[in-house]
Structure formats: structure tokens, C-alpha cells
Amino acid sequence: MPPKKLPKDVNPCGVFANNELDLEEVDVYGFDYDYTLACYKPCLHDLLYNLGRDRLIKKFKYPENISKLEYIPRFAVRGLHYDIEKGLLLKLDSFLQIQLESVYRGLTKIPDSEVLKLYKNRILPIAYVEGQSKNHQPNAKAKMVQLADLFSVPEMCLLCNVAEYFERNHIDYNPEILFHDIKSSVQSCHPIMHEIVMKNVGDYIETNSRLPEYFKKLANAGKKLFLVTNSPFSFVNCGMALLAGDKWRERFDVIIVQARKPKFFTDDSRPIRLYDETTNSHVWDRVSKLEKGKIYYEGTVKQLQDLTGWRGHNVLYFGDHPYSDLADVTLEHGWRTGAIINELTHEIETLNNVNFKRNANWLQMLTQLIEEIQDYECEPAQICLEKWQSERDMLRNQTKMVFNKQFGSVFRTYHNPTYFSRRLFRFADIYTSDITNLANYSVSHTFYPRRGVMPHEYISYFM
Ligand SMILES: [Mg+2]
Structure with a gap:
């Protein structure tokens, strides 16, 4: 077999598309807080x-x-x-x-x-x-x-x-x-x-100097921004002040804390309430409009949509949890979705390792050789087959263990996408390791999914 050229490195800061997404169509950007805007240290x-x-x-x-x-x-x-x-x-x-x-x-x-x-x-x-x-x-x-x-x-x-x-x-x-x-x-x-x-927020949250820059870029382009998080206000306030400065609240048009996702997205009715910072509790007033600078809590996505008029494919929501952040908004409300998956940094670094590339390439070639030789019944072919199969088993384990010694990659089993990946690919239009990777793209960028090869199609479109 001719030796295969090793693939090019993958950009660890890339934004990857499962589904075509034109940012030009997005007027409203929504964010989860924990592990989406705030990334925690180990x-x-x-x-x-x-x-x-x-x-x-x-x-x-x-x-x-x-x-x-x-x-x-x-x-x-x-x-x-x-x-x-x-x-x-x-x-x-x-x-x-x-x-x-x-x-x-x-x-x-x-x-x-x-x-x-x-x-x-x-x-x-x-x-x-x-x-x-x-x-x-x-x-x-x-x-x-x-x-x-x-x-x-x-x-x-x-x-x-x-x-x-x-x-x-x-x-x-x-x-x-x-x-x-x-x-x-x-x-x-x-x-x-x-x-x-x-008490020591800097010890636990990774600072990210590009975050204020990204918010500014969106605001300058006339985009609306909102935050929907399950965490309490005091906690979010402390982390956001570290990440985006004391005036971080001015960046957002709507802030909803203690939202109790996924219930926020699935419940039909639960009143949205105004949060009183001085007493750390709610006030009894009926909420009939959502104002910039105020803090709201609980409520439902229906009220958020009704009170703002933000709906459908004009909204792009980012979260780190494929089910409680992304599943319902995409399937029930037609919002566009982005997943922030921190583990991608380690996974891509591993993929970019030359030894890994060689092993993964050889594993594929070996599998192809096994497929071709297995039906020859003569003894030398069968001896060879046995040898190749045990080499393949060894290689499969090696390529698994470099991601995590016990369980391997978050995204793959030996040769299939994981259960987690399948959900992620279904519920997220795009995914990336860090929210500020989006700042590397223009606000009118279109993300195109790769044309994947189906088993009955050509091996490669460039052959
Ligand atoms: Mg989260």
C-alpha cells in the first residue's frame, strides 16, 4: 500500500459545525454561565x-x-x-x-x-x-x-x-x-x-481577557445579549466581575439567574420574578417587561420570548450541557445552539500529536488489510490475519488510552462516535472549546459543516 500522508493539525481554537449556521441571521446571543462563560480551574x-x-x-x-x-x-x-x-x-x-x-x-x-x-x-x-x-x-x-x-x-x-x-x-x-x-x-x-x-474567585476561575472584547464586538454589531443561568446572582456577579469587569451587567440586555434549567425550557408556566439585590430575595411585583440592568430569576423560556420578541433562528444560545442547555431550545423552539466543550483542547492536542497520527493512520490501513485478507483460507493468510488482528487490538487500545487511560476519548469509542457525541452533534449547531474562539470570526461568518463521507460513497472527494 502506498504510504499515506499524515493529516494536517486541527486548530484547537476552531469552531466546528454540525449544521450550517449563518451568524448574519443571529440578532440575539444567549449564554449559560458555568463552564460556558466561566471556566473553572481543575x-x-x-x-x-x-x-x-x-x-x-x-x-x-x-x-x-x-x-x-x-x-x-x-x-x-x-x-x-x-x-x-x-x-x-x-x-x-x-x-x-x-x-x-x-x-x-x-x-x-x-x-x-x-x-x-x-x-x-x-x-x-x-x-x-x-x-x-x-x-x-x-x-x-x-x-x-x-x-x-x-x-x-x-x-x-x-x-x-x-x-x-x-x-x-x-x-x-x-x-x-x-x-x-x-x-x-x-x-x-x-x-x-x-x-x-x-472568597477567592481568582483561585477557581480562569481569567479570559478576550471575553469583554467579544461582548463589545457583539454589542457594536447591534446584537442583543442575555444570560440564563442556574447559579445564584451573588455567585455569578462575583465571577463575571472577574471575567468582564465590575460593569459586566451593562453588557447584557436580560439577566436571568436561578433559572432551574432544564425546567426553564420545559415548564409551561412559572412566573418570572424580579430579584432584589439589597435583600437577596425576590420582590412580589408582577414582571411585565424585562429591563436592562435588572436581575430576574426563575420564569420560563416562553416568558422570555413573549416579553422580548426574541425567537426562533434569530437566537443563538451557548451552553456546556447538551441536554439541559441545548436540547429543548433547538428541538422545541428552533433556536440555534453552540456547545462549549472544554475537553476539546486536550482532545485536539492529542489528535495533533505525530505519534497519534501515525498510529491512527496505520490502524486504518491495517483494518483495510484485514478486511481484504480474511477470506483467503490458506494457512499463511490465516497466520498473517491472526498477527494483524492482535496488532490491531494493541493499536486500538493505544490510541484510546492517550485520551484518558481508563475511558479513552470523550467523543469516540474505538471506531464509533460516543453516546455523548451523538447527542452533542444532534443538539448543537456548532461546538468549540472556549466561547472566545468565536471572537476569531466575523459577526457575519457562516459556519459550514464538513461534507462527511457515507459508507457507500467514495473514500475521499480528493482522490
Ligand atoms: Mg453550564
């Missing part, structure tokens, strides 16, 4: 982990020895599924196939033979994974929960650490109870986490 994961672990001991009376279990950075990746019945953390692809060699009970990898014995199949039934899915949100009847936001990465590590502790000490436990206790512990720590972050 120490936030340590903080959330420690707070959740301590609460597990104090509130739920878990063994004191759990306090010795430290956070393991880079153990888990976003988008994994936890099987609440079997107590396993695993990665699914877009066909609901389990990625073998990446199934964990606690911190221990489960052999593929055991995985296949437990599930009887490599492909899981949709009802097992999603239950009776309603409103594009995970369902209570599902046996699996997907951990789809970055705040859930420390949650997954705590889950695995505690399960490992129980397994090693032969303590009987119920994986479903463990999951709910950990979830409740970590989530109920958010108010304490907010207090701690506000």
Missing part, C-alpha cells in the same frame, strides 16, 4: 469532591475511613454512564454498544468476559439506557444515568472511590443507594462551594 473538582465526601460521612453516616480517599484527577471523563443496578461505570457509543476494556466497578476494570456475562450482549436495549425518555431528558425508569456535565466528573470519582472501598473491605452495598447519596451529597454542597469560590 482545583474546583478537588473542592467539590472533598465537600461531597465529607457530607457523605456527616449526613449519610458513611464510614469515617472514606475521608482518606483522595480525588483522582483524570480518572473519569464527561459523558459516561453509570449502571445503577449493577454499579458499573462505562462508556457507550452511539449504537448503545458498550466500549469493552473500559467498564469499571469502583476503580477496578472488569474483564470483558464478565461484562458480556452480565449484560448478555454488547448492545444494550434503549429502554435499559434511557427508560421512557420524555422531553429529551433522562428518565427515572432508566437503569442507567449519564453524567453529562463537567460538575459530575468529581461525582464519578467519588462514586468509584467509595465503591472500591466497599468492595475491598467486603462491605455489602446497594449501588443505587450509593449513587443517589453521592449525587445528593455533591449537589447539596453547591451553596458551600459558591461561598468558598466567592
Whole structure:
């Protein structure tokens, strides 16, 4: 076979299109706050982990020895599924196939033979994974929960650490109870986490000098800006002052805090309320218009649309959570959507590594060779086939582990897009690693999706 030229590097600051998006048509830009405008330093994961672990001991009376279990950075990746019945953390692809060699009970990898014995199949039934899915949100009847936001990465590590502790000490436990206790512990720590972050905000939030510049660019082009976040005002105010200066509020036409997404996007009626900064509570007045400079909370997307007249494809909303930020606005309201996926920086750096490119290229060529030789029944061909297959297995694992030792890439299993990717590609018109990457494009830029090659088409249009 002729040697293949290695592909060019991918731009880590690129904005990637799943669907054509003409920014000329966008009059209104909306933003989520956490992990969209505010990107947290890795120490936030340590903080959330420690707070959740301590609460597990104090509130739920878990063994004191759990306090010795430290956070393991880079153990888990976003988008994994936890099987609440079997107590396993695993990665699914877009066909609901389990990625073998990446199934964990606690911190221990489960052999593929055991995985296949437990599930009887490599492909899981949709009802097992999603239950009776309603409103594009995970369902209570599902046996699996997907951990789809970055705040859930420390949650997954705590889950695995505690399960490992129980397994090693032969303590009987119920994986479903463990999951709910950990979830409740970590989530109920958010108010304490907010207090701690506000005291030393620069220690936790990455500053981004390009953010004010980007807001200014949009305002100068006559675009309207709004913020819809689940976080409380004091927390957002503190972080935004760091990111965009004390007068950050002047940049936004509407600010809605404690929105309770996804309910903000799915509920039919829940009054939008005015927030009183002096008393840190709401005032009783009916809200009949949304004014610049005021802070609102709760409400629904319907009221936001009715009171502003902003709707449909003229609105572009950015969020980091493919379901609670993006699914409903795109599917139900026809807004355009952008996903901010911080992990892209690491994923693209890995893709750009020359060794990775060589391995990925060779893996593809080897697979093609295997496909061609497999039907020759003579002995030398079969010996060769066996050798190539074991080399392919080794290469597949190598190319997986460079992203994350346990679970591989957020976006791919060995050769398919992950379950997370499929959702991301469906719900986000564009995606990028950082919101300010958008500042590199003009406000009338059109993002075009790549013309992907279908299995029945030519291998490449440039051959
Ligand atoms: Mg967010």
C-alpha cells in the first residue's frame, strides 16, 4: 500500500459545525454561565469532591475511613454512564454498544468476559439506557444515568472511590443507594462551594481577557445579549466581575439567574420574578417587561420570548450541557445552539500529536488489510490475519488510552462516535472549546459543516 500522508493539525481554537449556521441571521446571543462563560480551574473538582465526601460521612453516616480517599484527577471523563443496578461505570457509543476494556466497578476494570456475562450482549436495549425518555431528558425508569456535565466528573470519582472501598473491605452495598447519596451529597454542597469560590474567585476561575472584547464586538454589531443561568446572582456577579469587569451587567440586555434549567425550557408556566439585590430575595411585583440592568430569576423560556420578541433562528444560545442547555431550545423552539466543550483542547492536542497520527493512520490501513485478507483460507493468510488482528487490538487500545487511560476519548469509542457525541452533534449547531474562539470570526461568518463521507460513497472527494 502506498504510504499515506499524515493529516494536517486541527486548530484547537476552531469552531466546528454540525449544521450550517449563518451568524448574519443571529440578532440575539444567549449564554449559560458555568463552564460556558466561566471556566473553572481543575482545583474546583478537588473542592467539590472533598465537600461531597465529607457530607457523605456527616449526613449519610458513611464510614469515617472514606475521608482518606483522595480525588483522582483524570480518572473519569464527561459523558459516561453509570449502571445503577449493577454499579458499573462505562462508556457507550452511539449504537448503545458498550466500549469493552473500559467498564469499571469502583476503580477496578472488569474483564470483558464478565461484562458480556452480565449484560448478555454488547448492545444494550434503549429502554435499559434511557427508560421512557420524555422531553429529551433522562428518565427515572432508566437503569442507567449519564453524567453529562463537567460538575459530575468529581461525582464519578467519588462514586468509584467509595465503591472500591466497599468492595475491598467486603462491605455489602446497594449501588443505587450509593449513587443517589453521592449525587445528593455533591449537589447539596453547591451553596458551600459558591461561598468558598466567592472568597477567592481568582483561585477557581480562569481569567479570559478576550471575553469583554467579544461582548463589545457583539454589542457594536447591534446584537442583543442575555444570560440564563442556574447559579445564584451573588455567585455569578462575583465571577463575571472577574471575567468582564465590575460593569459586566451593562453588557447584557436580560439577566436571568436561578433559572432551574432544564425546567426553564420545559415548564409551561412559572412566573418570572424580579430579584432584589439589597435583600437577596425576590420582590412580589408582577414582571411585565424585562429591563436592562435588572436581575430576574426563575420564569420560563416562553416568558422570555413573549416579553422580548426574541425567537426562533434569530437566537443563538451557548451552553456546556447538551441536554439541559441545548436540547429543548433547538428541538422545541428552533433556536440555534453552540456547545462549549472544554475537553476539546486536550482532545485536539492529542489528535495533533505525530505519534497519534501515525498510529491512527496505520490502524486504518491495517483494518483495510484485514478486511481484504480474511477470506483467503490458506494457512499463511490465516497466520498473517491472526498477527494483524492482535496488532490491531494493541493499536486500538493505544490510541484510546492517550485520551484518558481508563475511558479513552470523550467523543469516540474505538471506531464509533460516543453516546455523548451523538447527542452533542444532534443538539448543537456548532461546538468549540472556549466561547472566545468565536471572537476569531466575523459577526457575519457562516459556519459550514464538513461534507462527511457515507459508507457507500467514495473514500475521499480528493482522490
Ligand atoms: Mg453550564
